Amino acid sequence: MLSLAYLCSACNASEAESSKKEAGKKRAVPVVVATAIQKTIPIQLSATGTVEAYSTVSVKSQVGGQLTGVYFQQGQNVKKGDLLFKIDSRPLQAALMQANAAKAKDLAQVKQAQANVLKSIAQVNQAKANVVKDKAQATNADVQAQRYTSLLKQGAISKEQAQQYQTTAEAQQATVKADQGGVANAQAAVAAAQADVQNALAAVASDEAAIDNAKVQLSYSSIYAPIAGRTGSLKLTQGNLVKANAANADDSLITISQIRPIYVNFSIPQRLLPDIKKYSANGKLEVDALPPKDAGHPVRGELTFVDSGVNTQTGTIQLKGTFANADERLFPGQFVNVVLKLSEEPNAITIPSQAVQSGQQGQFVYVVKPDKTAEMRPITVGDTVKNETVITQGLKSGEQVVTDGQFNLVAGATVQVKPEVGSKRQGAR
Numbered sequence: 001m002l003s004l005a006y007l008c009s010a011c012n013a014s015e016a017e018s019s020k021k022e023a024g025k026k027r028a029v030p031v032v033v034a035t036a037i038q039k040t041i042p043i044q045l046s047a048t049g050t051v052e053a054y055s056t057v058s059v060k061s062q063v064g065g066q067l068t069g070v071y072f073q074q075g076q077n078v079k080k081g082d083l084l085f086k087i088d089s090r091p092l093q094a095a096l097m098q099a100n101a102a103k104a105k106d107l108a109q110v111k112q113a114q115a116n117v118l119k120s121i122a123q124v125n126q127a128k129a130n131v132v133k134d135k136a137q138a139t140n141a142d143v144q145a146q147r148y149t150s151l152l153k154q155g156a157i158s159k160e161q162a163q164q165y166q167t168t169a170e171a172q173q174a175t176v177k178a179d180q181g182g183v184a185n186a187q188a189a190v191a192a193a194q195a196d197v198q199n200a201l202a203a204v205a206s207d208e209a210a211i212d213n214a215k216v217q218l219s220y221s222s223i224y225a226p227i228a229g230r231t232g233s234l235k236l237t238q239g240n241l242v243k244a245n246a247a248n249a250d251d252s253l254i255t256i257s258q259i260r261p262i263y264v265n266f267s268i269p270q271r272l273l274p275d276i277k278k279y280s281a282n283g284k285l286e287v288d289a290l291p292p293k294d295a296g297h298p299v300r301g302e303l304t305f306v307d308s309g310v311n312t313q314t315g316t317i318q319l320k321g322t323f324a325n326a327d328e329r330l331f332p333g334q335f336v337n338v339v340l341k342l343s344e345e346p347n348a349i350t351i352p353s354q355a356v357q358s359g360q361q362g363q364f365v366y367v368v369k370p371d372k373t374a375e376m377r378p379i380t381v382g383d384t385v386k387n388e389t390v391i392t393q394g395l396k397s398g399e400q401v402v403t404d405g406q407f408n409l410v411a412g413a414t415v416q417v418k419p420e421v422g423s424k425r426q427g428a429r
Helices: 002-026 090-154 159-219 270-280
Strands: 029-035 037-059 065-070 083-087 222-224 229-231 254-269 286-290 299-306 316-323 335-352 357-359 362-368 374-378 380-385 388-393 400-404 415-418
Touching: 029 362, 037 229, 037 270, 037 316, 037 380, 090 159, 254 270, 254 335, 270 299, 270 316, 270 335, 286 316, 316 335, 335 380, 335 400, 400 415
Parallel strands: 029 415
Antiparallel strands: 029 400, 037 254, 037 335, 065 083, 083 222, 229 254, 254 316, 286 299, 286 335, 299 316, 335 388, 357 362, 362 374, 362 400, 380 388
């Protein structure tokens, strides 16, 4: 009797559930619907990124001295080559004047050495002339000595007379040798004078190098912007002493950050790297940066950097997008949402993502048929872009799907379509 009662109770429950479903089919269920649209859908990756300056320069002084002028306001945009600072240049100007004076002195020594060369050359020529003259006299003396020696043999003259002419000839030969020694000495004097000229010229070259160095040091007293960008906080004000080539970063005068263009750093999982390589092979990939509280107006840029290795700790790879940032909506250190557009999928069937339901048999949607009844239809989904999901199988363009009210529906139920408030879906492009 107990089993029979149980069976009767179960039959009654089943009949009640069946009656409920039948009642649900007959009673119109209010729902909100949307139309499946065929459109071009971008294939995208989303990430969180950090804005980074395109380049950053810490401006330091290469000479020490008192800061005599500041020619910008901190936080101001500056162009490359704009005058930023002036440092007291009087000691550097004095050093330049000293170097110029040393050059003038050494140029005078060059002229003196060149005059000595000319004088020594004249002495060489005089010594050579003396050699020629004395050689002629020596030859004549030899002839006279030989003649008187012959007369001595003939007894025509005395021995003393012959010896006198012989002595004269020998003396003349000694004079010729002395003249030849004088030529050698004069030539040595020329070489020494020429060496003095080279030494003086070397001193002038050294002076010119010192002048160039003094000019460079003097030019360092005026500091110009090395890049275009925005200045940071001013570290020293006019009147302070500036260190030369300060090693400490805190001793820099100002930091300039180039923000036009600007970078956005972001990372993606390493499993997506093949997709990046595949789609970037066809050209530059577009990157959108969405600043906080201004996501409706993304900043457009392009992917310019893919890191050479994967971060083994996070399993991600770093990417960078470059943005013109003409309106300066991006600032270094700012967090932004990043959307990387890989490609586009044309003629894709899309529906609002909230229409997709999950069940034991997989994902499905409720399709509203022309007779205002609901059909539970299995689907295959693709990518989701913003609030839209691509349907690869199971739907056609123009079919209506339920986006609100699904939990009150059963297959075959009659529906009452309510207008959707604030709908902004667009049709095929």
